[in-house]
Structure formats: structure tokens, C-alpha cells
Amino acid sequence: MPVSEPANEPTDAALVSRAQTGDTVAFDELVTRHRGKVYGIAKNMVKVEADALDLSQDTFLKAWKALPKFKGDSQFYTWLYRIAHNVCYDWLRKKKVRGGDEFDDQIHGDRIAAHAPTAPSTSRRPDRNASNQELGKEIAAAIEQLSDDHRSVILLREVHDLSYDEIAETTGTTKGTVMSRLFYARKKLQTILQRTYDETI
Amino acid sequence: MKPSEQEELVHRWVDGDLDPAEETRIEGLLANDPHLRDEADSLNSLRESLRSEFPAEQEPPYPDFFNSQIQRLIVEDEQTTTAPTQSPAETKSAFSWFALPWGIAAAALAGVAFMGLSRPSADGTGSLASAAAVGATVVSTTYTPMIGVTADTFFSDEADATVIRLAGLATLPSSIEIEGYAAASYQPDLGGAAQLRCIDGEILYVLLEDSQGTPRFLAQ
Numbered sequence: 001m002p003v004s005e006p007a008n009e010p011t012d013a014a015l016v017s018r019a020q021t022g023d024t025v026a027f028d029e030l031v032t033r034h035r036g037k038v039y040g041i042a043k044n045m046v047k048v049e050a051d052a053l054d055l056s057q058d059t060f061l062k063a064w065k066a067l068p069k070f071k072g073d074s075q076f077y078t079w080l081y082r083i084a085h086n087v088c089y090d091w092l093r094k095k096k097v098r099g100g101d102e103f104d105d106q107i108h109g110d111r112i113a114a115h116a117p118t119a120p121s122t123s124r125r126p127d128r129n130a131s132n133q134e135l136g137k138e139i140a141a142a143i144e145q146l147s148d149d150h151r152s153v154i155l156l157r158e159v160h161d162l163s164y165d166e167i168a169e170t171t172g173t174t175k176g177t178v179m180s181r182l183f184y185a186r187k188k189l190q191t192i193l194q195r196t197y198d199e200t201i
Numbered sequence: 202m203k204p205s206e207q208e209e210l211v212h213r214w215v216d217g218d219l220d221p222a223e224e225t226r227i228e229g230l231l232a233n234d235p236h237l238r239d240e241a242d243s244l245n246s247l248r249e250s251l252r253s254e255f256p257a258e259q260e261p262p263y264p265d266f267f268n269s270q271i272q273r274l275i276v277e278d279e280q281t282t283t284a285p286t287q288s289p290a291e292t293k294s295a296f297s298w299f300a301l302p303w304g305i306a307a308a309a310l311a312g313v314a315f316m317g318l319s320r321p322s323a324d325g326t327g328s329l330a331s332a333a334a335v336g337a338t339v340v341s342t343t344y345t346p347m348i349g350v351t352a353d354t355f356f357s358d359e360a361d362a363t364v365i366r367l368a369g370l371a372t373l374p375s376s377i378e379i380e381g382y383a384a385a386s387y388q389p390d391l392g393g394a395a396q397l398r399c400i401d402g403e404i405l406y407v408l409l410e411d412s413q414g415t416p417r418f419l420a421q
Contacts, residue, residue, distance in 0.1 A: 036258040
């Protein structure tokens with residue numbers, strides 16, 4: 001997902017080079033440029049604004065500390081999003097360990113049957129029948145039922161518009177794993193939304 | 202649960218992952234298979250719904266303050282890392298990549314962040330600002346919580362201190378006689394506080410932090 005850089009403004013690469021020499025003004029510009037997307041990732045992952053703010057700031061602090069190791073082999077934003085993803089993922093995992101409320105959609109009873117319809121028929125598609133507000137609630141509730149792995153992959157693809165390769169780099173997995181998780185997450189969401197619709201009619 | 206070859210093709214198609222030959226193939230399949238068309242429509246609808254419910258980009262509340270907090274975290278982290286328990290060799294190794302001016306400022310400070318106070322001018326303007334970076338060497342970020350107020354910083358040889366000067370504050374009423382100025386050290390762990398008082402002891406401007414570290418600029 002390309003991040004547009006303002007015309008006549010220094011590129012991310014140029015700002016990174018300056019920041020790597022200890023230029024905090026350059027790093028501050030990188031923060032300004034990417035804070036919206038980093039905060040967006042955190043907010044979509046953890047929901048609570050205060051937690052998302054803390055995790056976003058932690059992401060940038062970790063990025064600052066790791067800058068000397070950044071070789072520029074990938075885009076800065078991909079590298080940054082990977083840090084954001086890991087920070088949020090670790091936080092969620094620790095929270096679940098503390099709270100004991102882990103939800104693993106791989107082991108829950110409502111597995112998707114192999115023969116399940118891939119898409120609801122056009123006339124019964126919940127997204128075409130529910131009001132926008134109702135649909136928003138259903139989508140939010142449905143995505144909460146996904147595991148962290150599946151939720152992060154589908155959000156990075158559908159919301160943050162990362163390619164398979166970029167998601168693989170961000171989540172530290174392979175392209176094949178990304179495609180598999182994405183397929184499963186989409187089917188799961190379709191099934192949940194269809195079931196929700198069936199229960200309301 | 203493995204997707205069929207055609208299902209995988211549709212998913213990759215909506216994700217823009219197909220090469221030209223595969224594009225041609227999927228277009229032919231979609232033209233002749235209503236089920237596949239439904240699947241493609243469903244995937245696109247799901248994407249639209251997710252994008253409307255989960256914005257990809259959201260500016261954090263108080264974005265300038267967000268930046269200043271990160272600068273503060275960096276300073277705090279450096280102070281922690283340069284704690285006296287480390288040997289000089291360790292310190293050099295950990296910070297060898299740091300260059301001027303940040304490294305010198307952080308190293309020289311060894312613990313206390315700084316808040317600068319400008320002297321009000323004859324017409325009474327001027328007030329307080331918080332500085333995320335520290336020391337007499339550089340102040341890289343200032344945060345002014347009042348809209349329209351800007352801050353610039355400079356090093357004063359006369360005062361032997363970094364001065365933060367604010368512009369855009371309302372003129373103080375001439376009836377108020379300023380008793381004096383007080384600038385406290387800005388210590389992130391303890392919460393920063395600085396006050397400007399008028400003669401009867403009433404607090405005129407106060408800059409301090411709440412329990413979340415958010416600055417509150419009060420006027421009475």
C-alpha cells in the first residue's frame with residue numbers, strides 16, 4: 001500500500017536517514033506522517049482509545065530505538081506497521097493470559113463446514129438487507145469472533161489495503177499463510193453475518 | 202478447509218493478485234457462473250462494510266500532544282538506558298549511533314526535563330509552554346494547548362537557559378499586577394507544573410498535567 005508523500009517534501013527514506021543520525025525533528029515528521037495509520041491499526045485491533053494511544057506511542061518509541069537496524073530493504077511504513085502489529089498482538093496476548101478470556105476460532109464449536117456456501121444468495125445477503133447502522137454492529141460483533149491472527153490479516157487486507165506480500169511481512173508469516181487465513185476469515189465473517197440475518201427474520 | 206481452485210481465483214481476483222492470463226480466465230468464469238459472481242459481489246460488499254466500520258486512518262486525539270509524548274518517551278527511555286549502573290563501555294555501545302544534538306542533550310541532562318518560561322513583554326503577553334525535549338542544547342518539540350498560540354525556542358546567553366517564547370496569548374488586563382513568575386522543572390514522572398500568579402495570590406495561568414499525562418491549561 002503506497003503512502004503518498006507530499007510534493008516537494010522529503011521522502012520517508014530521506015527522513016529515515018536523518019532520523020538514523022539522531023535527528024529527532026526528522027523522526028517527528030515521520031510520526032506526523034504515519035501516526036494516523038498506526039493509530040488506526042491499533043484502534044482497530046484493541047478498540048479502546050486509551051489503549052490504542054498507548055500502543056501507538058509504544059510503536060513509535062520501539063521504531064525509534066530500532067531505527068539503527070532498519071536497512072531500508074522494505075518500505076518504512078511496512079516496517080513500521082510490522083512493529084505496530086507486533087505491539088498490538090503482544091498486548092492482546094498478554095491481556096488474554098491475564099484475563100483468561102482467550103477466544104480461538106480454530107477450536108470453537110462453530111467451525112465452518114467445508115460444504116458451507118461461500119456466499120449467501122443475492123436475495124438473502126445480509127449486507128443488502130440490514131440498515132447501515134445494524135450492519136455496522138453486526139460487522140463489529142462478527143469480527144470480534146475471529147482469532148487475533150485472522151482478525152489482523154483481514155483488517156490489514158480489507159481496511160489497510162496491504163498486499164499479500166506486505167501482510168506476510170507485517171505479520172511475520174508466509175504469503176500462503178496469509179491467503180489461507182484471509183480465506184478462512186472471510187468465510188467465517190460471511191457465515192456469522194448470514195446466521196445473524198437468519199436469526200432476525 | 203481448503204478453497205477450491207475457482208474460489209481461490211475469485212479471492213485473488215478481488216485482491217488484485219492475478220496475472221493477465223489469470224485475469225482473462227476469471228473473467229470468462231464469472232461471465233458463465235452466477236455462483237462465482239455472487240461470491241465476488243459478496244467479497245466486495247464485505248470489504249465495503251469493513252471499511253466503513255473500521256477506518257484505516259484515524260488521527261489520534263490531540264495529535265500535536267501525541268507527538269510531544271513520543272519525544273518525552275524517547276527522553277525518558279534514554280535516561281533509563283543511561284542509568285549509572287551501566288558501565289561506560291556499555292553506555293557507549295548503546296548510544297554510539299546517536300549524533301548531535303539529541304545525544305548530547307540527553308546525556309547532559311541525566312534526569313530532568315525542562316520547562317521554559319518567557320518573560321512577559323511590556324504589554325503583558327507571554328506565558329508558559331511545555332517542552333518535550335530538554336536541556337540548553339535543543340528543544341525539538343513544544344506543545345501549546347491553546348488554539349492560536351505558537352511557541353518558539355532559543356538559547357539565551359544572558360539567562361544561560363533555553364527560553365520558550367509564546368505568541369498569540371490574550372493580553373492581560375492592565376488592572377492586574379503581576380506578582381512574579383514561577384517555572385518548575387518539568388519532571389515527567391512527577392507531572393510538570395508551572396504557574397503565573399497575580400498579586401492577590403489568585404492563579405492566573407496554570408499549566409499542569411492530569412493523571413494521564415495530558416496537559417491542562419487553565420485560566421482563572
